[in-house]
Amino acid sequence: MKAAVVQFPGSNCDRDMAVALEKSGADVSVVWHKDAKLPEGVDLVAIPGGFSFGDYLRCGAIAANSPICQAVVDHAVRGGYVLGVCNGFQVLTETGLLPGALLRNAGLKYICRTVGLKVETSNSAFTEGYNAGTEIGVPIAHHDGNYFADDEVIARLKGDDRVAFSYTDNPNGSRADIAGILSENRRVLGMMPHPERAFEDAHGNTDGQRLFAGLIGQLASA
Amino acid sequence: MKARVHVMLKDGVLDPQGAAVKHALGALGFDGVEGVRQGKVIELDLADGATEEQVGAMCEKLLANTVIESYRIEML
Numbered sequence: 458m459k460a461a462v463v464q465f466p467g468s469n470c471d472r473d474m475a476v477a478l479e480k481s482g483a484d485v486s487v488v489w490h491k492d493a494k495l496p497e498g499v500d501l502v503a504i505p506g507g508f509s510f511g512d513y514l515r516c517g518a519i520a521a522n523s524p525i526c527q528a529v530v531d532h533a534v535r536g537g538y539v540l541g542v543c544n545g546f547q548v549l550t551e552t553g554l555l556p557g558a559l560l561r562n563a564g565l566k567y568i569c570r571t572v573g574l575k576v577e578t579s580n581s582a583f584t585e586g587y588n589a590g591t592e593i594g595v596p597i598a599h600h601d602g603n604y605f606a607d608d609e610v611i612a613r614l615k616g617d618d619r620v621a622f623s624y625t626d627n628p629n630g631s632r633a634d635i636a637g638i639l640s641e642n643r644r645v646l647g648m649m650p651h652p653e654r655a656f657e658d659a660h661g662n663t664d665g666q667r668l669f670a671g672l673i674g675q676l677a678s679a
Numbered sequence: 680m681k682a683r684v685h686v687m688l689k690d691g692v693l694d695p696q697g698a699a700v701k702h703a704l705g706a707l708g709f710d711g712v713e714g715v716r717q718g719k720v721i722e723l724d725l726a727d728g729a730t731e732e733q734v735g736a737m738c739e740k741l742l743a744n745t746v747i748e749s750y751r752i753e754m755l
Contacts, residue, residue, distance in 0.1 A: 514741070514742070515744055518741060518744065519741075522740070522741055550746070551744065556746075557746060558744055558746045558747045560688075560692065560693065560695075560747065561695050561696060562695070563693065563695050564695070565695050565696065565699055603693075603695075605692060605693075605746075605747055606746070630693065630695070
């Protein structure tokens with residue numbers, strides 16, 4: 458199972474993401490934002506957290522228009538899997554692969570701490586390792602994680618069971634407590650919390666491990 | 680020639696920065712500020728002959744996120 462981690466100037470969770478994927482059994486390559494093509498045969502593209510292009514203009518906006526992101530969009534349109542974490546989620550909304558946008562946190566503060574998440578659905582390769590309704594703890598580290606979409610989009614996300622994770626105690630003002638959402642074909646996941654930072658015993662919390670294990674297990678057997 | 684693009688959060692989208700500025704103005708004793716919305720201004724230096732339509736395309740593609748923001752173009 459092949460995975461690619463995208464690196465932008467200002468990405469800072471790229472290595473953690475690559476390690477989590479590798480330790481879960483993926484064959485990982487790192488691709489640069491100026492690359493116009495993904496490596497041959499990639500099953501999963503991971504867009505890591507960080508501050509791509511210094512968060513200039515809007516978080517993720519410049520990254521979303523980089524050459525590699527066109528390849529990521531093509532990959533997703535072909536039915537490929539994409540995981541965007543934190544800044545990666547912002548990039549995915551800016552490309553239009555996921556609906557909505559991430560606004561400044563309602564309390565205006567950058568928040569860096571472990572938060573409670575409820576797994577809202579186990580119906581996706583990303584979340585099948587959890588039982589729906591399970592509560593887990595995963596760190597967040599963001600200034601702009603306040604998920605916004607209009608009422609119609611929120612209703613559609615809920616109605617189609619596309620909310621992957623919600624906050625048990627909303628830290629940032631996100632509508633409907635949304636922490637992570639799936640695309641219509643359930644193969645693109647964007648989430649603000651960092652599962653790759655809750656992966657190893659040394660992190661003090663391994664609640665994110667099942668996301669990678671389930672995802673890579675499912676893609677390896679596909 | 681120049682163009683000036685004003686980007687604002689749409690009505691109905693919470694603007695926590697504007698709310699904080701409003702609060703700070705009140706704390707400084709400026710009464711009667713009933714609302715503050717904070718946006719951004721982007722000035723473009725353009726080659727002669729550039730059109731408002733081209734600037735509109737730039738707004739749609741990059742300068743504004745129309746999910747949450749509206750924009751207004753001034754050709755100068």
